[in-house]
Amino acid sequence: MKLKQTAGRQHHAGPVTYVLLGLAALVSLFPLYWNLVAASHTGERVVEAPAPLLPGPRLFENLTFAWNQVDMGEALVNTTIVAGLVAVSTVVFSTLAGFAFAKLPFRGRNVLLALVVATMTIPPQLSVIPLYQIITDLGWVDQLQSVVLPSLVAAFGVFFMRQYLLEALPIELIEAARVDGAHSLRIIWHVVFPVARPAMAVLGMLIFVQAWNDFFWPFIALTPDGNPTLQVALAGLGSGNHTINQAIVLTGALISTVPLLLVFALLGKHIVGGITSGAVKS
């Protein structure tokens, strides 16, 4: 994506820049490091002054306890299912709709696009009450589909894919395929999806992170002791549903964070590229 054009104009970084960036990195990472520290001590030690700064010996015991007693394992599986389904469906449907908005002329296009952009700003609070009425009516409380179904599409994704395809997909490519007699499904599969693939990957990662960390609606639709996602299980831990100590609470936090941090360590470069590609900004 179009970075580095202005590299020639950038100033070389001096020591002050490195010191300040080092400080920013420290502030960004310290709470995560301290999460690990706290998860490796006893509950008493975590709330003793001065707080521990170095990892202790209890990490393995705490992990075992959290895994067996609080069932973080089940929550981890649930979260993976939810975030995976939501990411795949959002990416596929956003690419289809984004393609239509970017390259296909049709009646009502501008009005519909304006509607999509406007809905990006609607907070989730505005839908939880009817959704809650529906899922209680259907007996879906504590069932994963009550969390998955409302999140299968995202207006942001449609806008993101439209912005990308507008520039990345030459109209001639579609016309050539049509001349060759390809029908729409073939064009979408063999022309649109391959061109869209880099943006689809970035969108998939952004949506996966978002779905993994989603809190408000899952907290209402699922219960910590029933069939929770990681965030709901964590909320149960943090609000004292279980009589357990702070070290276990932070072990739960660690279990919920580490998978995403691994994803970041492996793919962070691409996520950063996606955010800085300009598709996210206005």
Add this chain to the structure above:
Amino acid sequence: MNAPPAAAAPVSAGDPAAGGPAARGSGPDGRWTPYACLAPFFVLFLAFGLFPLLYTGWAALHRVELTSPTRMEWVGLRNFSRLAVDEFFWNALRNTVTIGLLSTVPQLLAALGIAHLLHHRLRGSTFFRVVVLTPYATSVAAATLVFVLLFGRDHGMVNWLLGLAGIDPVDWQNGRWSSQVAVSTIVVWRWTGYNALIYLAALQSVPPELYESAELDGASRWRQFVHVTVPSLRPTILFTCVVATIGATQLFGEPLLFNGGAGATGGADHQFQTLGLYLYEQGWVNFHLGRAAAVAWTMFLLLALLALAAGLAVRLSRARSAAREGGR
């Protein structure tokens, strides 16, 4: 924005070799393609986005209890008038505004600063970019549970650091301002890096000629920042302000979990209860779903007002830069 279809249509119409109707996507197969592409998104969006939004407005005019959520009894505007006389509603509204300011302003200023630093030619620039983004990958729940301990009054790391500087321990949970600062800190921590990357993208697309001519005019680095960088970033700054404001109005997980086991009150004196938390308390603690719906619609109207204000701000800033262009 509308260039592709406008440009494509005359070409294929005037050039039979291009395939006529088929090329324009209006053949028997192509005519329905756009609608088929849009259908999955719009069907799901109507079912889980637009319908609930409108139905929430309908529910706000009814008495709906959590114990039997599908029984609705018409009460007109009573839910709204009850809100108007509830001091905790106004308290939550005030807190949402102050926590919103305490989290948004430092977040965006710090993001601008970090973006400026990242815009240098750097060793390990990818490393720094990924690292400042890691808080964004941390969930609200995990981050809040960590910060609750860091902000602990007797054992927390923050008070320990303040102690090193000779400052007395602060009660981060029970003071009105201190608790709001602590909750805002969690928001600032999670979102600063994300915004910094958005600013960085904008910085990278500022045409270098602008800096060259500023340098020729003898402008210092600081003057370049004020007179070239900030004006070029104006649309991006506005965009991040809008997104951060929307985020601030719906703050929920941070104040809920910062309260430990004490529930949705937002502190013993409701000192950090936000509108999002108040909504949850009305609906799922006090069992008044109808009143919770009224809170939701109030939030929606507030956001609409803010959006209107932002729209005006854009017009004004466009008019002003147009006037400046004209003056040159």
